[in-house]
Amino acid sequence: MVLYLSKLSVIDNSGAKVAQCIKVLNKSPKRSLKIGDDLIISIKKRNIKSKSKVLKGDIYKSVLVHTKKKYRRLDGTSISFDANTCVLLNKNDSLISSRVFGIIPIELVKSQKSRLKSISNITI
Template identity: 40%
Template sequence: MAASFASRCSRVSRSLFGGLSNNSPGLFTTSHEMTCSNSFSQLQQQRTFIQMRTVLKVADNSGAKKVMCIQALKGKKGARLGDTIVASVKEAHPNGKVKKGKVVYGVVVRAAMQRGRCDGSEVKFDDNAVVLVDKQGQPIGTRVFGPVPHELRQKKHVKILTLAGHIA
């Protein structure tokens, strides 16, 4: 009985001493972690809608490399995954179908901002990419690179889906 009491006492005293001695490094580590998390949040940019002046990659062989969004055809805040935008070609291959400076239509096939799916889960991609289409919605290029969401089927862009290699 006495022995058990003694052991309890000693344990309490130990923990107290340990807490005292380890106090300052503990404080330091917490501050370090906090700074780390801050830097991470700065590193991970908050992703938003595709709006005017957003530069997107072109994920087909139409000849354009980069386009800048100048108008989203739907939505007040901007375009999301699967929406159509009007864009101007900023960079193009020298002998492609689409020339630099032209105004084109495009379907957003990849967006870094998450988009809700029909079952309630969400999907997001690595970058913002677009497939150039004409006014009727037919793709200008003949190939589509990279993954493409299956939601394009509901948006009546079946042609893009058939051209795509990976459907996510």
């Protein structure tokens, strides 16, 4: 479950590795988040060797992409992932990165966040 102050992995090439959720947007902070929800994060670790677009301690908006908790789809199937992950966004809700590592759930592709579809490798 992703709640307030949860640690998240970042799966894009922005340079961030680990982030911490500091605010949940459009929901109560005590409710767990689902795939595709928006949140505000703080960068805790970054990749030092690469040319990073972010710095430690910076605050960004992000979209939740994977959760460890099982997510039940409308057709009756359920999916879960190994880690809680997110993708960083600008203040204009555009992606900071030019590439996303890993798979993107079909719920994100069909939603208004379809910009993830163009830069992701595989959708499930």
